[in-house]
Amino acid sequence: MRVALAFLVSMAASVGFIGAYQLDAGTQWLALSLSIALGSLGAGLAWWSRRLMPQESSEEARPTLAPPPEEERETAETFEAGRRGIRRRGLLGGLLAAAVGALGLGTVWPARSLGPPPSSGFRQTGWREGVHLIDETGRRIGIDTLDFGGVVTVFPEGRDPAADDQVVLMRIPLEDLDLPEGRANWTPDGYVAFSKVCTHAGCPVGLYQDVGYLLLCPCHQATFDVVQGAVPVFGPAPRELPQLPLRADRDGLLLAAGDFSGPVGPDRWRLGEVKDGDA
Ligand code: FES
Numbered sequence: 001m002r003v004a005l006a007f008l009v010s011m012a013a014s015v016g017f018i019g020a021y022q023l024d025a026g027t028q029w030l031a032l033s034l035s036i037a038l039g040s041l042g043a044g045l046a047w048w049s050r051r052l053m054p055q056e057s058s059e060e061a062r063p064t065l066a067p068p069p070e071e072e073r074e075t076a077e078t079f080e081a082g083r084r085g086i087r088r089r090g091l092l093g094g095l096l097a098a099a100v101g102a103l104g105l106g107t108v109w110p111a112r113s114l115g116p117p118p119s120s121g122f123r124q125t126g127w128r129e130g131v132h133l134i135d136e137t138g139r140r141i142g143i144d145t146l147d148f149g150g151v152v153t154v155f156p157e158g159r160d161p162a163a164d165d166q167v168v169l170m171r172i173p174l175e176d177l178d179l180p181e182g183r184a185n186w187t188p189d190g191y192v193a194f195s196k197v198c199t200h201a202g203c204p205v206g207l208y209q210d211v212g213y214l215l216l217c218p219c220h221q222a223t224f225d226v227v228q229g230a231v232p233v234f235g236p237a238p239r240e241l242p243q244l245p246l247r248a249d250r251d252g253l254l255l256a257a258g259d260f261s262g263p264v265g266p267d268r269w270r271l272g273e274v275k276d277g278d279a
Contacts, residue, residue: 006044007095013037014102126156126165127256146171149210164264166196186245193244197265200237
């Protein structure tokens with residue numbers, strides 16, 4: 001009974017883990033439910049091993065060939081009790097398989113956090129020459145929108161927001177910028193723009209540290225040096241964030257001067273698309 005209860009608790013905790021993940025309940029609930037699932041499973045296995053599957057061996061003096069009727073009756077009762085135990089083992093084995101299955105499902109479920117899937121044409125995003133930059137309210141961005149040190153997420157005007165269109169726009173004194181060759185005229189009045197999609201696993205690179213001009217990805221702590229062209233300086237990101245060239249029109253509004261300097265997002269997206277295209 002105690003073993004079955006432990007397996008049932010483990011299953012319930014695994015389901016709770018999935019629920020906590022879906023509801024974004026926080027890491028405490030994820031940790032608590034996963035701990036209960038693992039702990040209950042372990043306790044159930046330990047109890048089962050100790051109480052229902054005795055390991056000790058015992059010896060008995062050779063009985064007389066014709067045991068007394070009393071002994072025969074005891075032997076029959078013991079045999080019958082063993083058969084009941086075997087039936088319980090079948091039930092507990094089923095519960096164990098269900099608990100392990102629920103735990104396995106719970107542990108692979110967060111793989112959905114690996115980031116949004118790529119759009120079919122991610123090599124070409126919504127950014128084109130002449131497309132205005134807008135913020136999340138739809139307001140156009142002008143050269144007076146940000147102070148130096150400021151940051152805002154922007155999108156291409158006239159297009160439904162797509163994950164690979166997100167751009168993080170910062171304003172940095174021109175004399176602090178040390179961008180790769182050929183990008184000197186991509187930064188009107190110190191505005192510099194990079195894809196917000198991390199090149200490691202696709203999380204949004206949402207944290208900006210204006211002291212040192214660093215962009216940080218919260219998923220696995222990749223850190224990008226903005227003034228050097230958003231090259232990775234720490235963490236698992238394999239390459240820089242692609243830069244969006246900018247220019248300002250006569251009214252002082254910011255526009256894209258073309259598409260990104262490179263492919264958006266993790267390399268595995270690109271590899272996947274190449275395979276699809278080759279097929
Ligand atoms: S997604 Fe892993 S560091 Fe950004």
